[in-house]
Amino acid sequence: MSVEVEAPPPSEADADVGLAASARPWSLDAAVPRDPFFWVRATTLTAYGVVYLWWLRNEGLIIDRVSVALSVAIFLLCAFAGKPWRRWGLLLVDAVLYALMWFAYEMTRGTADKGIPIPFTESRLKFPLQIHYARNIDRAMFFGSDPNIWMQDNIYDASDIKWYDNVASATYYTHFVFPVVAIAVLWAASRVEWVRFMKRFATLLGVSCAMFVMLPTAPPWMVSSPKYPYHLIEPLARHTGRGFNDLGFEGYVKKWQQALDWSNAVAAMPSLHSAFALFVPAFFLPWIRPRWLKALVLVFPVVMLTSLVYFGEHWVIDGIAGFAVVGVSFLFWNRAERRQRRTRAARARSAMAPRPATS
């Protein structure tokens, strides 16, 4: 930053421009009383945290979208207690848009495998299911072998749960928590940052949905399963919950999840598990100072993709595509925001008199 920022005491030059201080050094924290609702928020948020952990231990990790939305709503009620009405109004508008985004995403994703209804007609827009291409790309990248099969053949033990099963499973389940926690905390802490996050996030969901519709892709577990007619590779074990359950946790899914029927087994390309695992660290990366910590944080998406391949949930290329969509989303919005800042700064400069030439 090129601006000099100083604390008092003022200099003679300051006095010339009207910054002379009186003889009473004060502290803003001491002079201005604390927001009387601060303790209300602190207490309710602490209680929320305790209940959330209790729920996680006894009922399971909240996974389904409706229960997650309810838990976020309760968090926001606690975090916004006593805030000005205008902030509540903005929160309401934001929450409606947020809910619409998720609803549009779930509806599109959920109906992509059945075909998108074309308005005013009986027909549906449905693209052919892709069986081979993802596997072929993986085989090309890994010199003719299938990473899913290789991992399950070499490190999976059906009779024993290893430490890496716990790590992989816990990593897999963070997908249902990390983005939502990031969104909720940003919502409460800084609306500007929340908006920056959500623009990128909505772009990621939008692009992914378009790909789910246009490129329905059978995941490894499906093409290996005897229940389906493909039999492309040998049967794979789907053991995502095994390590998580071994740690003493369950996934909490309320009945309405099944009632809504938002599942889509062929929404594999791109992998949103991988995408979210990169998205959240990438957004917060500029806040992190130590390089080793930056590097450590970026290991997380790699662990996620490895876990997904190990579980037979995704092809490697699905994860890479997920990372690529995150990259595109960040690139687009970073450029757009930079352009907006430049435009506004240029407008401000042009409104000022030209800077006098220095000799």
Added chain:
Amino acid sequence: MTPLTVLLDGSFLDALADQDHEFHAAAEEIYRSLLDSYEQHELRVRARTDHLRHHSQVRRTLFAPIETISVARQYARAGAHLERTADVAADAAVTLVVMKRERIRRIATFDPTFSDFDDLEVVRRATTEIEPPTAPPPTES
């Protein structure tokens, strides 16, 4: 990364918008530096909506980069309380409340009140040379 925030006080906005203001040159110089940092996403510039309201003609030009902070009724009430208890002018009291509630610690201002606070940083000119006040024209007697 969340950039630093600088609050532009009413006195600063007035000086910046009015070319005949005695501190106009100083305000412009500070503002140019702020714009450089704003452009690099190192800084957010914010101002109270009620202060900006007086400058609606330059809102989309000179003040285009400025984000608004709405002065909520609870801020105004807390400001009135501060005015009564701490001998601070009404407008400065509200600004102090806004800064505390919005967690802002930097301010561009020509109001000396804010220099009294040792946990506030008042944005100054990068150069310390101040143009000497223009001498009044000699009067003919």
